[in-house]
Amino acid sequence: MEWLNFVVCLTFAAFITDVFSSAGNEWTYRGAKGPEHWHLDFPHCGGMKQSPISVATSEVIIDMERLTPIVFKNYDTSSSVDYTLENNGHTVQVDLNVKESEVTGGGLPGTFVAQQFHFHWGATDERGSEHDINGKHFPMEMHVVHYNAKYGNITSAINKDDGVAVLGFFFEIGRYNDHFQEIINHFRQIMYKNDMVDIKSMPLVQLMPAKLSKFYRYLGSLTTPPCYESVTWTLFNETIEIAEEQLVSFRTTVYENVKDDVNYGRDISDDFRMPQCLFRRRVYASHPDLQYAIDTTEDPTAAGTSSQPLIALLISCVTFLLLSM
Ligand SMILES: *[C@@H]1O[C@H](CO)[C@@H](O)[C@H](O)[C@H]1NC(C)=O
Ligand SMILES: *[C@@H]1O[C@H](CO)[C@@H](O)[C@H](O)[C@H]1NC(C)=O
Ligand SMILES: [Zn+2]
Secondary structure: OOHHHHHHHHHHHHOOOOOOOOOOOOOOOOHOHHHHHHHOOOOHHEEEEEEEEEEOHHEEEOOOOOOEEEEOOOOOOOOOOOEEEEEEEOOOEOOOOOOOOOOEEEEOOOOEEEEEEEEEEEEOOOOOOOEEOOOOOEEEEEEEEEEEEHOOOOOHOOOOOOOOOEEEEEEOOOOOOHHHHHHHHHHHHHHOOOOOEEEOOOOHHHHHHOOOOOOEEEEEOOOOOOOOOOOEEHHHHHHHHOOOOHHHHHHHHOOOOOOOOOOOOOEEEOOOOOOOOOOOHHHOEHHHHHHOOOOOOOOOOOOEEOHHHHHHHHHHHHHHHHHHH
């Protein structure tokens, strides 16, 4: 397993020198235009600061001085203007048409304006999140995408080093979640790619967990092409609860094809990219509780704990680094 991952990392390294870029802007999560091939059309996808990553909790650096609580502005107010819910063929995305919610502090390099949020989910409960903690994946991950206010809009911020901040939230199966149901209720209006519908806006705080002071921080990229390495990532420790039946709506109601495509139809599930090599980066944590050794007494057959391959991936990435110095 380890040698295999080592080869994977060496292959990644080879991509770094890729400077060719062919025409075409289509990409998918499977097949000939899948993640292993993204770098051919989108060279940034072969870079050394890619996302997502696997967070190894024993390796994180605690930095309480810098990673103070994030300050949320207008996250608890409701916009008078509707949100737009869209199926873009890769995910379901909610666009915030009025840019009034902002985050600052928490070690973020500026003030960041909320632009949109979207989801990554699996066909089963054991997978779906893009990031993982010690190899444990969650059934869904939400990304709230913000642009740095100093760039004025997402278009000019998206490829700047300090252009984007994404807040990442993991989901766990639990109680029925009324707030997400308001979004899910509209899924049958956006069944196919490019479908969109206006939905009533809601305070963003309703979609987030209560305690937000414990988080991981690292520098990475967009997890979809063009994979710009412009993202300051924040991954929160507290998870969002959602009922299994609600996740089933994500899995079965929205499709990656346009309506007229009679030859092809597939639901969007498994719209996640595999963890990328960390290379020279470090992951920081806002609280000492977030640095812990992997609990080896945990039942290895338990759902969602397939840590071995990813730990091997991390080890091989470090090995690659040492060999290349
Ligand atoms: C985004 O900001 C840039 C730079 O300020 C500006 O030139 C561009 O027109 C803006 N784009 C949109 C879509 O507003
Ligand atoms: C949150 O932190 C606790 C330890 O303080 C850990 O057991 C739990 O798995 C963490 N969850 C996430 C999503 O990081
Ligand atoms: Zn995302």
